[in-house]
Amino acid sequence: MTGPLPRPKRKNPLARTTQPLLPPQTRSRKAHGFTLAAAIGRFMLQCCGECGRYAYPAREACPNCLSSALTFLDAPTGGALLSETRIEVTSDPYFREHMPWRTGMVQLDCGPVVVAHLHGDCGGPGARVAMSLQLDKAGQAVFFAKSVSETPHMEDDPQWRQLSADPKYRRVLISDGRSPMAVALVNALKKAGAAKIFVGVAEQWKPFEERTLLEAMEGVEVVDLDLTSERSVQELAIDIGAKVEILINTADHVRPAHLFDASAANTARDVMDHTVMGLMRLSQAFGPVMRSRGADGATGAVAWVNVLSVHGLSNARQFGVHSVAHAACLSLSQWLRNELRQGGIRVINALTGPLDTEWFQTVPPPKVAPKALADAVVDGLKRGLEDIYIGDVAKDIEARLFDNPKAVEREAGR
């Protein structure tokens, strides 16, 4: 049985901070089909278009009929544990620090046998298990097997916590307290057991309604943070950089502008300054310290979430500048992801459709309620996802981009 995760003690200032190490990273290009599935929380294996059998490991031709029509398709997540190995000693530097480590052979219901990391509660050989693909600290896909039914403190399993980014007992920074998402995120994070939530507020001299609400919440601290000011971002990082285990960047600045308007350049610069350059400043100030704390105990730094607009994937004419800015943010987020991966920090892109907020007032439904977004972000953290699509619009664009990106471009540009 999994014991509950103990509330972390204050760090001994005389003890050296453990430096992050990463599990083995080599994968074939084909095997990145698993990376894709794990990133979005799906369970996919190669499936033969000719004979219909699933295959593993990833390969070029079907081992059954030699057809080359192997594509990654969703597969049933059930399986049975064939064997279990408890590794006590290893020469791998990453796993050495996490001994003992359980792995096992799982007979998947869809056919293949795979090696999987095992949750502590998933029983011995013969036990039924629920499978998932997870991204490990190195960002590579691995199989994970857990019990088919809920067990007490299931999410506290130490191996599972290496593959997820659970907010429990972690300290979180939300970058923009004025965002309509802030209160909803605080509520969802508190429910998930976050130890403390810092909420950044720019230009404190401008009043806003939710301020009293935020300040009255236990475990919430409103801090000065203006993403358009290098000094402001750096000063906050000096104060609390080493206390942030999850950073949720909610920065946005939706302002209407027509490409041919004389003032559009000013609007675009302003929007870019709040979003792209804001993320850049945030990355420069908080990135290094978070990366260095990727192995700082059971509640060390673990994730960075960028809430982005799905229109960054395909320009929506009505929100042209917004789309441009979020496309740039998406690219910057990938850059940040590559940098933070060295420290085992997961960068999650939460791509959302239009939010049900004032700046999208004229957009017809469906829109994403702040609470729905907050729940999806916390769910993504708990499940260790990397790309989350939130709301019907985002999910629709995701599916259609898979199918035909050109059709999405044309239709969004109408």
Added chain:
Amino acid sequence: MNGDILGVFAGALASGRIRVVDLTCTLSPDFPVIVMPPELGQSAPFRMERISRYDGSGPAWYWNNLSFGEHTGTHFDAPIHWYTGRDLPLNSVDTLPPADMIAPACVIDCSQQANEDADFLLTVSDVVKWEDENGRIRPRSWVLLRTDWSKKSGAAYANLLADGAHTPGPDAEVMRWLVAERDIIGFGTETIGTDAGQAGHFSPPYPAHHYLHGAGRYGLQCLTNLDHLPPKGAMIVAAPLKIQNGSGSPLRVLALVQERSTG
């Protein structure tokens, strides 16, 4: 007084008989700027990003890139800033006659009234009362409204409520009167604008901007240290940056004050 006026002036400066008072607030990133409805264009706040500081990007030197709107911090408003002054000659900061950059000041102390009422409005009768004590305002003088508002900071300084800013300023009639009847060169305040916080509801809206700039006169705002000036007699040096077609600029505003003779 002989012909060497500047020599006498230099001597007075050196001896301290003329004191130099800095009326300028420090340009810093968190100094409030004017807020417009969010769907309108906004003034960029003051920002400073480092180019180098004796480091790999410049081993022996320290310098920064700056960005800010024309109307940030202690700043000057040129006539072209308002629609009423758009067709006047010499209406932008680059064409501003240099002689207008140095002018005497009348300081009207309304600090007590502003302390009691954030929406205090200067009226003609306030100015007439000041004139009863200090003499008639001479043409081409600055009129500076002392409210001690510059002693506030942050939220109290901006004083934004749900119905907009609440800060003291002039009423519409006094602005028309000061320009038409007293021929002032400009009007200066300690608040974010030359107009009161609620001046959008006046008739005409924003009367200080309307009348001053319509007559080719100037505005100074976010001033400080007005409490160090005498009611009359200080000389103001206010030279905005020479920005091509600029509507205003942050600037250093200095006041020259003659010490009262002790002997």
